[in-house]
Amino acid sequence: MKKIININLSSRLIPIEDSAYELLKSYLDSLKLHFSREEGGEEIVSDIEDRIAEVFQDKLKKGAHCITDEDINSMVNVMGRPDQLEEETATEPQEKNNGRSTAGTVPPSVPVPKRLMRDENDKILGGVCSGIATYYGIDPVIVRIITFLLIWAWGAGLIVYIILWLVLPSSRTLQNPVRKRLYRNPDNKVVGGVCSGIAAYANIDPVVPRIIFVLPLLGIIFTSIFHHWLWLPQFFFPLSVGTLPTLIVLYIILWISVPRANTVTEKLEMRGEKVDLQSITNAMKGPQGPQDEKKNDGPGAVTPVSTDAAPGEVPPVTQSRTVAPYYPPGPTRRRTGLGDVIILLSKIMAYFILAVIIIGLLIALIGMAGGFIGAATFSSLALPYKGLILNSSLQHILAWPAVLLTLGIPVVAIIWLFIKLITGFRPKNKYVGVSLFILWVIGLICGIWLCLSIGRDFRMNFRKSTPFAMEQPTGNKLILSRTPSNISIGGFNLLNHIIQLGDDTLVLKTINLDISKSKDDSFHVVLVRGSNGHSIREAKSFTSEINLNLTQQDSMLYIPEGFSMALGTPFRNQHVLIQVFVPEGKYIRIDDNLRSLRNFRGWSGRWDWDDDDDWGSDHYWNRHWDYNEDYKMTSEGLKSASDLKNEHDLQDENDSVPPPPPAPLPDSADKRYRYKQTSVSNAGKGKGTVAVFNEAGILSPFL
């Protein structure tokens, strides 16, 4: 019967026979004694112990129950007894005296000249970056990032790299003095562990770099949501939009070029901690939980641990008194099977979230670019206006998911991401992201379907002209004025007040006015009602619902502010064009109160040349019409009475020679005069029916 004890030899658990233990102990003691004379003797012994432990562990792994006397003996034969070692290394201690002479060939006082070389030990491609980093004593990652950026800069970095690769000699002995390295931290990561790694490198909280990376995104979100309510500097938004792609690109570059800290050594380097036995031990202990609190029990390496077990039976470990903690043999079993799957899934999640942000951002940017379209769509889908746009029940059904999902999901995703980034909270449910995405896609499909459906409703248009039975005014002048009305509808205004939605009425003010020359010598007024619809028939029925009443009192023609429709009638671009034909030589005047009708804006002098350049040249009077002023229809078009007077004066002056400098005219009058020379003639010839005085630019294509 033999007693088996467990010993901790160089951090390995070794079951060993009691007698064998005694042998081992005496052998190690003799080694200790032997090497105690030498510099670094303890280190030598501990290295040898390490080797012995490794050999024993291999033996145990191969099926041995425990270490026996024979094992010790054969080990000692392989390793060598102190006297045998003496023989082989005898001269060394002597040599130590005359020098270090072996080493003396390279005098330590003379530093080896620094040379720029490629580092063969730490290379990704050719070791160029690593070599440069060693030369300057910096982290290779920094050099790699710079190289990467230079490669992006039209390949300049690539050429430099290849040249250096060819030119520089390689070296296996380079030692980068920098021990603190930039790594990506896999233990505490959100996307790629870049921020976490930076934080570890700079010794700050990971939240700080994360916020810096997310800041422009938050800037965009908050400025776009709250710009109405919050005062923000003017540059804030463009700054955010500008820095975002830069930061994303930077992040991706870092992701690619910065290595991941996989091993404990690398993790220690990441934090700039000294990599030695103690720190590795501590670091490995950390995540594995408290194992051996009683470490550093003493310098003695071999310590009996437990006793009494039947031979051939590995006794249970009852207690461990150790120099260093015990490591379970075999590969670390942290990541296997399920663990791998979870890691994979969380990675997919991370990429997915990134994708959602980018997509959401794209949508936001597109939405902002076409801001008014978005606003119009949204506001028309908002509750009170829904009926204006939506007609069929299909559209009603589609509208809600389209709006809620397409707009809501990115908002939810961004908020979710924000919370995750700040708190480091990791949701367990992997399906959240996927389901959000699917919902968003559904919303998008609904939206597209809805838009197509609405678009079809505007596809056809119909116009119907009805002459207004008017009496010829007794004078030679027709005055257009607004129908006096004391009814205030109130309610909501849409699209620059074109659409007014009251509690029970819908008023459309899409009334356009066109004044052109009459073919005969009497005034004529024609009402053109028009509408769009998904079919001619529908457009026709919408047209027939337009109820606009003009009234005439002698020379006064009253035009109402708008026409009403039944609430619930969808807006399909119902509009009215009032064509007034003025015979030559007769006058027309538009009352000032029509100026306040914004749908007559085409006539308004308030509009600048630039605003409606397209048809501006043909409709000169749209911009410079003087309200409350008589205009005379001449063979060259409409001319204001005052202009005619000026012209007359000028012509008088032109008759007298030599031509004096132009009469000191009022500035505006002068301008009008000159404009008239170039374009009034066109306006006169203008074909009335072409006139499209529409309020909102976006509706023009439908007219």
Next chain:
Amino acid sequence: MNIDNTQSQMRKGVLEFCILSIIRQAEAYPSDIIEKMKEAKLDIFEGTLYPLLTRLKNANLLSYRWVESNSGPPRKYFSMTEKGETFYKQLEETWNELADAVNQLTQPIQNP
């Protein structure tokens, strides 16, 4: 005259050179070095290696770093220093000269 002693004396001379050339090829930890030596049939007491490594390290010819392993405590991985490289070059030169000389002296003269 002890034959063992003479043999070990002969081995000892080249041992440092061998260790350095193994480490020069790639970073290595002691067990690797022992394996390589065994492969090359260079039979030594393993115990010899450790004092040599420590001495070479103390002479700044080698440096090491700790690398944790999957199957046990961290290992010392040795690599060459710049100084070690120079040292090695000199040893190599000496070895070549010596080997040539020994070959020349031990081979029977075949081509007169």
